[in-house]
Amino acid sequence: MIETDGNFTHNVILFGRLLRGLGLNVNTGRMIDLLSALQFIQIGSKADFYYTARCLLVRRQEEIPLFDEAFNAFWQKPGDRWSAPHREAISERRQKPAFVPPPLKPPSSEMPGNGANRGNTNHGKPIIQVVMTYSERELLRKKDFSECSGEELEAIKGLISNLVWQLGTRRSRRLEPGNGRQLDLRRTLRRNLKYGGEVLEWAYRQPKYKNRPLVIIADISGSMERYTQLLLHFIYSLSEGLEQKVEAFVFSTRLTRISRQLHGRDVERALNQVSLLVPDWAGGTRIGDALKRFNFNWSRRVLGQGAVVLLISDGWDRGSANLLSVEIARLQRSCYRLIWLNPLLGYEEYKPLARGMQAALPYIDDFMPVHNLASLEELAQHLHLIERARGIQRQL
Amino acid sequence: MTMPSVDSIDDLQNALHRLLYIADRGLATSIFLAIKLGRPLFLEGEAGVGKTEVAKVLTEVLHADLIRLQCYEGLDERQAVYEWNYTRQMMHIRLAESRGEKVEEDDLFGPRFLMRRPLLQAIEGSREKPVVLLVDEIDRSDEEFEAYLLEILSDFQITIPEIGTIKAQQPPVVVITSNRTREVHDAIKRRCLYYWIDYPSFERELQIVNAKVPQAPSQLAREVTAFIQEIRRAELFKAPGVAETLDWVAALVALSQEKLEPRIVEETLGVILKYQDDVDKVKSQGIDTLLERVSMVGL
Numbered sequence: 001m002i003e004t005d006g007n008f009t010h011n012v013i014l015f016g017r018l019l020r021g022l023g024l025n026v027n028t029g030r031m032i033d034l035l036s037a038l039q040f041i042q043i044g045s046k047a048d049f050y051y052t053a054r055c056l057l058v059r060r061q062e063e064i065p066l067f068d069e070a071f072n073a074f075w076q077k078p079g080d081r082w083s084a085p086h087r088e089a090i091s092e093r094r095q096k097p098a099f100v101p102p103p104l105k106p107p108s109s110e111m112p113g114n115g116a117n118r119g120n121t122n123h124g125k126p127i128i129q130v131v132m133t134y135s136e137r138e139l140l141r142k143k144d145f146s147e148c149s150g151e152e153l154e155a156i157k158g159l160i161s162n163l164v165w166q167l168g169t170r171r172s173r174r175l176e177p178g179n180g181r182q183l184d185l186r187r188t189l190r191r192n193l194k195y196g197g198e199v200l201e202w203a204y205r206q207p208k209y210k211n212r213p214l215v216i217i218a219d220i221s222g223s224m225e226r227y228t229q230l231l232l233h234f235i236y237s238l239s240e241g242l243e244q245k246v247e248a249f250v251f252s253t254r255l256t257r258i259s260r261q262l263h264g265r266d267v268e269r270a271l272n273q274v275s276l277l278v279p280d281w282a283g284g285t286r287i288g289d290a291l292k293r294f295n296f297n298w299s300r301r302v303l304g305q306g307a308v309v310l311l312i313s314d315g316w317d318r319g320s321a322n323l324l325s326v327e328i329a330r331l332q333r334s335c336y337r338l339i340w341l342n343p344l345l346g347y348e349e350y351k352p353l354a355r356g357m358q359a360a361l362p363y364i365d366d367f368m369p370v371h372n373l374a375s376l377e378e379l380a381q382h383l384h385l386i387e388r389a390r391g392i393q394r395q396l
Numbered sequence: 397m398t399m400p401s402v403d404s405i406d407d408l409q410n411a412l413h414r415l416l417y418i419a420d421r422g423l424a425t426s427i428f429l430a431i432k433l434g435r436p437l438f439l440e441g442e443a444g445v446g447k448t449e450v451a452k453v454l455t456e457v458l459h460a461d462l463i464r465l466q467c468y469e470g471l472d473e474r475q476a477v478y479e480w481n482y483t484r485q486m487m488h489i490r491l492a493e494s495r496g497e498k499v500e501e502d503d504l505f506g507p508r509f510l511m512r513r514p515l516l517q518a519i520e521g522s523r524e525k526p527v528v529l530l531v532d533e534i535d536r537s538d539e540e541f542e543a544y545l546l547e548i549l550s551d552f553q554i555t556i557p558e559i560g561t562i563k564a565q566q567p568p569v570v571v572i573t574s575n576r577t578r579e580v581h582d583a584i585k586r587r588c589l590y591y592w593i594d595y596p597s598f599e600r601e602l603q604i605v606n607a608k609v610p611q612a613p614s615q616l617a618r619e620v621t622a623f624i625q626e627i628r629r630a631e632l633f634k635a636p637g638v639a640e641t642l643d644w645v646a647a648l649v650a651l652s653q654e655k656l657e658p659r660i661v662e663e664t665l666g667v668i669l670k671y672q673d674d675v676d677k678v679k680s681q682g683i684d685t686l687l688e689r690v691s692m693v694g695l
Binding site: 301326 | 468480486501535575579631673
């Protein structure tokens with residue numbers, strides 16, 4: 001099985017750095033070998049992973065105990081966390097003083113385990129605590145956002161910000177030098193000047209592929225309240241993580257554009273700005289009205305260049321279903337791909353019976369869950385694979 | 397090549413008026429400043445409110461040449477700035493060969509083989525006349541072109557590697573229009589004077605109708621204008637612009653109408669409304685009731 005998750009890779013790299021800090025000869029080449037080896041093994045098996053790592057990272061028999069101890073401490077179960085004294089205890093066994101590498105990514109304040117350490121700064125910066133072991137992560141991945149405890153939510157926020165986002169491309173009308181079919185006379189002539197005007201080499205141009213813009217329209221009404229906080233984090237991570245422009249809107253009874261507020265390095269500050277701006281948190285839901293506002297005021301401005309639209313809502317609509325179906329049809333016509341993300345889709349027994357959902361279903365290109373981390377990862381995968389040609393499910 | 401002097405905003409507004417362009421004070425002010433400060437004028441607004449027209453009448457006011465660049469996606473240097481005339485170059489090489497001469501590169505990439513596209517034309521300008529450069533519908537172009545345009549707008553010069561740098565003797569008056577189908581980068585807007593052209597008020601629109609379609613009976617002109625103003629207030633996906641108003645008046649004049657009648661309105665609604673949803677909506681409101689309200693406004 002291939003574990004493509006960026007966070008696991010991140011952990012493996014951190015682990016490598018820890019080993020290097022403990023004096024093992026772990027270089028980048030080795031780490032690359034290890035990471036590519038991972039795709040050949042059953043990553044769920046801790047033993048397999050252990051031996052894979054050991055055979056690649058340990059060169060001498062004497063290093064094995066040190067490796068074992070580091071491995072056990074690093075890839076431990078949650079709760080029993082790696083601490084600075086722990087690390088010192090291991091490194092004491094080495095003759096030369098251990099070099100402790102700085103973390104790859106500075107631990108962000110909302111990560112778990114940080115709180116426990118705040119009091120004792122004497123032990124230096126927490127380094128390993130920011131990383132969760134994979135079993136903990138696996139549990140968290142599958143857990144519905146609405147059932148998470150405060151601490152787990154914080155952990156998930158951290159994981160969300162680590163997700164790698166990429167959106168499918170579209171063929172633009174711009175041409176660039178390459179192996180396309182368009183003849184590039186300017187370069188051809190330049191290239192053949194050396195032959196005295198005899199054209200021996202042809203130069204061509206090919207279409208340039210560009211990122212599709214992304215538009216997110218999120219429901220922040222009362223029924224979505226349990227998800228709102230995390231979804232905003234998710235939207236923030238999308239708009240920060242993607243290269244292209246991301247336009248974001250939220251609605252419950254009114255539509256508010258929050259794209260500009262989402263800029264900036266600090267997620268808490270950005271979300272604060274958003275909360276100041278939005279007048280109707282956890283209000284009633286009028287999806288049809290919100291979409292109408294979007295269609296009338298914004299669609300022409302933000303849906304150009306083959307945009308992909310993410311509509312996040314549970315489909316509980318108190319407005320007119322008729323209006324909703326008219327407006328969502330219009331929305332689908334004016335974008336390249338309309339993806340509806342519904343947190344309720346995570347429940348196995350869920351059927352899209354809500355009136356709003358019924359009205360909208362015929363006009364949705366993709367209907368996907370958005371209730372736990374695993375579903376976000378799936379979405380990331382899906383966005384990446386969006387085809388250059390439109391999907392099949394289209395309205396007449 | 398001096399520009400006819402436009403000394404005040406009033407001057408300009410009157411001059412525009414004489415050319416049948418009825419400009420708001422705000423618009424006249426920004427046009428005036430664009431000329432005086434030598435800054436590009438960035439015009440945004442709904443379709444059909446007369447953005448492009450500004451450049452055209454301005455050309456007449458200044459007795460200038462209008463150079464127009466229509467933007468589209470993928471518009472590149474070759475179409476916007478310059479291109480070498482390859483066929484001619486090839487032919488030149490062949491002819492020289494047949495005469496047994498040697499072709500110099502400098503000769504091959506000289507002004508003789510250069511095809512000047514709108515931006516280069518605008519920069520080179522003409523000796524006698526000022527130039528108005530209209531960059532139309534910039535929102536249809538892409539980021540690459542915006543970046544290129546930015547370079548040109550910042551110092552009004554173009555560098556052609558084979559020839560050198562060409563600098564504008566007298567910077568052109570630049571008018572950039574956008575329909576907002578895409579947000580244009582702030583860097584462009586920062587260099588420009590920005591003006592949002594709104595739909596005109598009833599009085600102003602009537603003035604425009606009378607100026608542009610003088611043969612229209614006065615009752616018809618009034619009613620049409622009032623009708624348009626009325627349906628702009630309804631929530632339409634695409635409200636009719638001034639261009640539609642003028643088209644409609646002209647159409648009704650061609651049909652020899654003296655005033656608006658329900659039947660003829662229904663038959664010609666396609667002149668002003670371009671979406672079926674909108675047509676349905678206006679019809680469902682009842683053309684009769686609309687006309688009733690209109691007849692009261694008109695008087």
